Amino acid sequence: MFHLETFGGLALTSGGEERPQPRRRLALFARLARATERGVSRDELLALFWPERDSESARHSLDQLLYEARRSFGASPTLGITTLRLDPDVITSDVAQWDSALARKDFAGAVALHRGPFLRGFHVSGSLEFDGWVEATRSQLSADYRRALEVLATNAAAAGKLNEAVVWWRRLAAEDRFSAQTALGLMRALAEAGDRAGALEFVRVHERIVWAELESAPDPAVVAFANRLRTSCARSPETKTEMTVVANPEMPALGVADITSPMIVPAAPHRRTWPSRKAQVSVATAALVVLGVAYGVIGQAHGRPIRDARTARRVEQSS
16 A cells, blocks of 8 residues: 655655655646546646647657556556546545545644645646646645634634644644734634733734735734733733833834744845934933833932933932
8 A cells, every 4th residue: 555645745655664756657646636536637637747748649658657657556556547546545645635634624633634735845847737736736725724723723712722722823823924813813812821921922923024024014903902912911910021112113122022932933034224313212212211220220329319311420420
């Protein structure tokens, strides 16, 4: 029995070991595996793999490919005459198992099969039509994967499994980094699980990703929810959450959250953006205020109120 693995690459295995095959043969198996019981007509296969050849030459190439596959496996891996499909008694596939799991609404089982994008890194030279089919199929499967994760996250939250919901939302956020709906889902899940600080850490990362890759502000709904969380945390004496003031929206502030967040922040495009003079002054002023409060420079010095900068300098000199 052979097994075709299509998620995260393309390989044929048997007994847990990879069995190397010619690339065009693997490509044919992948196309048939995706078609499941429907199969694929010979004419479609000819147009997919030999689009520039005449009909007779293309048919001969397909027949030769199938003949060599029969010799290699000791049995025909395909069924049918005018319409071909994989023989499940010879070759099984993860993508067929994926379709079956989704049909049963076994979303956890389907997600477990998804080890990466469909046919990642696999190409067939001289067949742009096949590459186009791969891109379209990959996009569809990725969308199905995201929907499965969202269903799992929503169902877990409805069942009161808050930590499990957070896990599913995190996986979805890693797959769909720009989605405001996904960002809100994860933030709400973290907040409901009692981790409001974690929700604010995530929104900082989300903001940086959106600015770096889309050069736009986060969705207003995400910003509004984050502000409500900050207000809630500020009113709760038992919750200590770092508050970040961004002086220039084009240069989001960095904090501990950017380092500790489980999300991976992609590198920003290699360009340098200098903040305006006003922004620099605002940042410098804010920094001085924070340092002043931390070290007791603002407010009191030797028991006397400091009314302005000159008085502060005199106090420091007399210390």
